[in-house]
Amino acid sequence: GDSVTQMEGPVTLSEEAFLTINCTYTATGYPSLFWYVQYPGEGLQLLLKATKADDKGSNKGFEATYRKETTSFHLEKGSVQVSDSAVYFCALSGTGNQFYFGTGTSLTVIP
Amino acid sequence: GAGVSQSPSNKVTEKGKDVELRCDPISGHTALYWYRQSLGQGLEFLIYFQGNSAPDKSGLPSDRFSAERTGGSVSTLTIQRTQQEDSAVYLCASSRRSGGNTGELFFGEGSRLTVL
Numbered sequence: 001g002d003s004v005t006q007m008e009g010p011v012t013l014s015e016e017a018f019l020t021i022n023c024t025y026t027a028t029g030y031p032s033l034f035w036y037v038q039y040p041g042e043g044l045q046l047l048l049k050a051t052k053a054d055d056k057g058s059n060k061g062f063e064a065t066y067r068k069e070t071t072s073f074h075l076e077k078g079s080v081q082v083s084d085s086a087v088y089f090c091a092l093s094g095t096g097n098q099f100y101f102g103t104g105t106s107l108t109v110i111p
Numbered sequence: 112g113a114g115v116s117q118s119p120s121n122k123v124t125e126k127g128k129d130v131e132l133r134c135d136p137i138s139g140h141t142a143l144y145w146y147r148q149s150l151g152q153g154l155e156f157l158i159y160f161q162g163n164s165a166p167d168k169s170g171l172p173s174d175r176f177s178a179e180r181t182g183g184s185v186s187t188l189t190i191q192r193t194q195q196e197d198s199a200v201y202l203c204a205s206s207r208r209s210g211g212n213t214g215e216l217f218f219g220e221g222s223r224l225t226v227l
Binding site: 103 | 146153159217221
Protein backbone atom coordinates (compact mmCIF):
# COMPACT_ATOMS: atom_id res chain seq x y z
CA GLY A 1 0.00 0.00 0.00
CA ASP A 2 0.89 3.65 -0.17
CA SER A 3 3.19 4.96 2.54
CA VAL A 4 5.59 7.72 3.49
CA THR A 5 8.88 7.30 5.32
CA GLN A 6 10.27 10.38 6.93
CA MET A 7 13.58 11.18 8.53
CA GLU A 8 13.31 10.87 12.27
CA GLY A 9 14.16 13.74 14.55
CA PRO A 10 14.54 15.67 16.54
CA VAL A 11 16.76 17.97 14.53
CA THR A 12 18.57 20.88 16.17
CA LEU A 13 20.30 23.49 14.03
CA SER A 14 21.92 26.85 14.56
CA GLU A 15 20.34 29.85 12.91
CA GLU A 16 21.38 30.27 9.24
CA ALA A 17 22.29 26.58 8.91
CA PHE A 18 21.18 24.48 5.93
CA LEU A 19 18.23 22.19 6.49
CA THR A 20 17.37 18.89 4.83
CA ILE A 21 14.56 16.63 6.00
CA ASN A 22 14.39 13.42 4.01
CA CYS A 23 11.12 11.93 2.78
CA THR A 24 10.62 8.91 0.57
CA TYR A 25 7.37 7.38 -0.53
CA THR A 26 5.80 4.23 -1.87
CA ALA A 27 2.74 4.59 -4.06
CA THR A 28 0.96 3.15 -7.03
CA GLY A 29 0.18 5.57 -9.77
CA TYR A 30 1.14 9.22 -9.58
CA PRO A 31 0.55 10.72 -6.17
CA SER A 32 0.60 14.34 -5.11
CA LEU A 33 3.19 15.13 -2.45
CA PHE A 34 2.96 17.61 0.39
CA TRP A 35 4.87 19.08 3.29
CA TYR A 36 2.81 20.24 6.23
CA VAL A 37 4.13 22.23 9.18
CA GLN A 38 2.86 22.46 12.74
CA TYR A 39 4.15 25.43 14.71
CA PRO A 40 4.05 25.23 18.50
CA GLY A 41 0.48 25.49 19.75
CA GLU A 42 -1.00 25.68 16.26
CA GLY A 43 -2.74 23.36 13.82
CA LEU A 44 -1.16 21.75 10.78
CA GLN A 45 -0.88 23.93 7.75
CA LEU A 46 0.28 23.28 4.23
CA LEU A 47 3.83 24.41 3.59
CA LEU A 48 4.25 23.35 -0.02
CA LYS A 49 3.15 20.74 -2.52
CA ALA A 50 3.99 19.17 -5.88
CA THR A 51 1.55 17.30 -8.05
CA LYS A 52 3.74 15.66 -10.69
CA ALA A 53 7.26 14.42 -11.27
CA ASP A 54 10.01 17.05 -11.41
CA ASP A 55 7.70 19.72 -9.97
CA LYS A 56 9.29 21.88 -7.31
CA GLY A 57 7.15 23.18 -4.50
CA SER A 58 8.37 26.25 -2.66
CA ASN A 59 7.19 28.55 0.11
CA LYS A 60 8.79 30.70 2.83
CA GLY A 61 12.27 29.79 1.55
CA PHE A 62 11.57 26.06 1.75
CA GLU A 63 11.78 23.89 -1.34
CA ALA A 64 11.08 20.27 -2.25
CA THR A 65 11.36 18.55 -5.63
CA TYR A 66 9.20 15.59 -6.63
CA ARG A 67 11.71 12.94 -7.73
CA LYS A 68 9.97 9.97 -9.27
CA GLU A 69 13.21 8.11 -10.03
CA THR A 70 14.20 8.09 -6.35
CA THR A 71 10.62 8.27 -4.98
CA SER A 72 11.66 11.19 -2.81
CA PHE A 73 10.42 14.62 -1.77
CA HIS A 74 13.12 16.00 0.51
CA LEU A 75 12.52 19.34 2.21
CA GLU A 76 15.34 21.91 2.08
CA LYS A 77 16.00 25.42 3.25
CA GLY A 78 19.24 27.25 2.73
CA SER A 79 19.22 29.33 5.92
CA VAL A 80 16.90 28.46 8.78
CA GLN A 81 15.57 30.95 11.30
CA VAL A 82 14.41 30.54 14.88
CA SER A 83 10.86 31.03 13.63
CA ASP A 84 11.16 27.84 11.56
CA SER A 85 11.15 25.75 14.73
CA ALA A 86 8.20 23.40 14.24
CA VAL A 87 7.24 19.84 13.40
CA TYR A 88 7.31 19.01 9.70
CA PHE A 89 5.20 16.26 8.13
CA CYS A 90 5.63 14.74 4.69
CA ALA A 91 2.44 13.42 3.11
CA LEU A 92 1.10 11.92 -0.08
CA SER A 93 -2.28 11.66 -1.71
CA GLY A 94 -2.76 9.01 -4.34
CA THR A 95 -5.51 7.99 -6.69
CA GLY A 96 -7.57 6.69 -3.81
CA ASN A 97 -9.17 8.78 -1.12
CA GLN A 98 -6.50 8.60 1.47
CA PHE A 99 -3.74 10.86 2.70
CA TYR A 100 -0.65 9.19 4.13
CA PHE A 101 1.51 11.09 6.59
CA GLY A 102 5.02 10.54 7.83
CA THR A 103 5.68 10.46 11.55
CA GLY A 104 6.86 14.06 11.62
CA THR A 105 10.28 15.62 12.21
CA SER A 106 10.74 18.10 15.02
CA LEU A 107 13.06 20.99 14.16
CA THR A 108 14.54 23.33 16.74
CA VAL A 109 16.59 26.29 15.55
CA ILE A 110 18.80 27.94 18.15
CA PRO A 111 20.07 31.50 17.90
CA GLY B 112 -15.15 31.70 9.69
CA ALA B 113 -13.30 30.53 6.62
CA GLY B 114 -11.34 27.70 8.20
CA VAL B 115 -12.09 24.30 9.69
CA SER B 116 -13.64 24.76 13.11
CA GLN B 117 -13.39 22.18 15.89
CA SER B 118 -14.97 22.09 19.31
CA PRO B 119 -14.29 21.79 22.12
CA SER B 120 -10.68 22.85 21.93
CA ASN B 121 -10.01 21.09 25.23
CA LYS B 122 -11.94 18.33 26.95
CA VAL B 123 -11.12 16.66 30.22
CA THR B 124 -13.23 13.65 31.10
CA GLU B 125 -13.26 10.73 33.47
CA LYS B 126 -12.51 7.21 32.38
CA GLY B 127 -15.67 5.46 31.25
CA LYS B 128 -17.52 8.58 30.14
CA ASP B 129 -18.61 9.24 26.56
CA VAL B 130 -17.34 12.27 24.65
CA GLU B 131 -18.38 13.99 21.43
CA LEU B 132 -16.05 16.05 19.32
CA ARG B 133 -17.37 18.32 16.61
CA CYS B 134 -15.93 19.43 13.28
CA ASP B 135 -17.31 22.09 10.96
CA PRO B 136 -15.46 21.89 7.64
CA ILE B 137 -14.83 24.63 5.14
CA SER B 138 -17.97 25.40 3.18
CA GLY B 139 -18.06 23.50 -0.10
CA HIS B 140 -15.49 20.91 0.92
CA THR B 141 -16.93 17.47 0.29
CA ALA B 142 -14.16 15.41 1.88
CA LEU B 143 -13.72 15.29 5.66
CA TYR B 144 -11.09 13.39 7.64
CA TRP B 145 -10.50 12.64 11.30
CA TYR B 146 -6.98 11.98 12.58
CA ARG B 147 -5.56 11.35 16.02
CA GLN B 148 -2.24 12.76 17.16
CA SER B 149 -0.81 11.34 20.34
CA LEU B 150 2.04 13.01 22.20
CA GLY B 151 5.19 12.75 20.13
CA GLN B 152 3.47 10.64 17.48
CA GLY B 153 2.50 11.18 13.90
CA LEU B 154 -1.00 11.40 12.54
CA GLU B 155 -3.13 8.30 12.88
CA PHE B 156 -5.97 8.12 10.35
CA LEU B 157 -9.36 7.40 11.89
CA ILE B 158 -12.15 7.91 9.37
CA TYR B 159 -12.88 9.60 6.04
CA PHE B 160 -16.13 10.94 4.57
CA GLN B 161 -16.60 11.82 0.91
CA GLY B 162 -19.91 13.33 -0.09
CA ASN B 163 -22.75 10.85 0.26
CA SER B 164 -20.53 7.79 -0.12
CA ALA B 165 -20.12 5.26 2.65
CA PRO B 166 -17.34 6.44 4.98
CA ASP B 167 -13.95 4.75 5.13
CA LYS B 168 -13.85 3.58 8.76
CA SER B 169 -10.74 1.47 8.40
CA GLY B 170 -8.73 3.54 10.88
CA LEU B 171 -11.12 3.46 13.83
CA PRO B 172 -9.19 1.70 16.62
CA SER B 173 -12.14 0.00 18.28
CA ASP B 174 -15.93 -0.19 18.26
CA ARG B 175 -15.96 2.46 21.00
CA PHE B 176 -15.20 4.98 18.24
CA SER B 177 -17.81 6.15 15.77
CA ALA B 178 -18.40 9.18 13.60
CA GLU B 179 -21.16 10.64 11.55
CA ARG B 180 -21.51 13.47 9.13
CA THR B 181 -24.89 15.10 8.82
CA GLY B 182 -26.02 16.80 5.65
CA GLY B 183 -22.59 16.45 4.11
CA SER B 184 -21.22 19.14 6.40
CA VAL B 185 -20.72 18.99 10.19
CA SER B 186 -19.17 15.83 11.60
CA THR B 187 -19.21 14.41 15.12
CA LEU B 188 -16.66 11.93 16.42
CA THR B 189 -17.97 9.97 19.40
CA ILE B 190 -15.83 7.99 21.81
CA GLN B 191 -17.77 5.76 24.18
CA ARG B 192 -16.50 4.51 27.52
CA THR B 193 -13.30 6.52 27.21
CA GLN B 194 -10.00 4.99 28.29
CA GLN B 195 -6.80 6.74 29.30
CA GLU B 196 -5.12 5.65 26.07
CA ASP B 197 -7.70 7.71 24.18
CA SER B 198 -5.99 10.86 25.43
CA ALA B 199 -4.72 12.67 22.35
CA VAL B 200 -5.39 15.57 20.05
CA TYR B 201 -8.13 14.79 17.57
CA LEU B 202 -7.69 16.62 14.30
CA CYS B 203 -10.29 17.23 11.64
CA ALA B 204 -9.43 18.20 8.08
CA SER B 205 -11.43 18.93 4.98
CA SER B 206 -10.65 18.98 1.31
CA ARG B 207 -12.25 19.91 -1.96
CA ARG B 208 -12.50 16.64 -3.84
CA SER B 209 -12.70 16.78 -7.59
CA GLY B 210 -11.76 13.26 -8.57
CA GLY B 211 -8.32 11.91 -9.22
CA ASN B 212 -5.71 13.06 -6.75
CA THR B 213 -7.14 14.76 -3.73
CA GLY B 214 -6.39 18.42 -3.19
CA GLU B 215 -4.67 19.68 -0.09
CA LEU B 216 -6.09 19.13 3.36
CA PHE B 217 -7.10 22.05 5.55
CA PHE B 218 -6.83 21.25 9.24
CA GLY B 219 -8.65 22.54 12.26
CA GLU B 220 -6.72 23.36 15.41
CA GLY B 221 -7.78 20.13 17.03
CA SER B 222 -9.62 18.98 20.13
CA ARG B 223 -7.32 17.98 22.96
CA LEU B 224 -8.86 15.13 24.93
CA THR B 225 -7.58 14.16 28.36
CA VAL B 226 -9.01 11.09 30.04
CA LEU B 227 -8.32 10.94 33.75
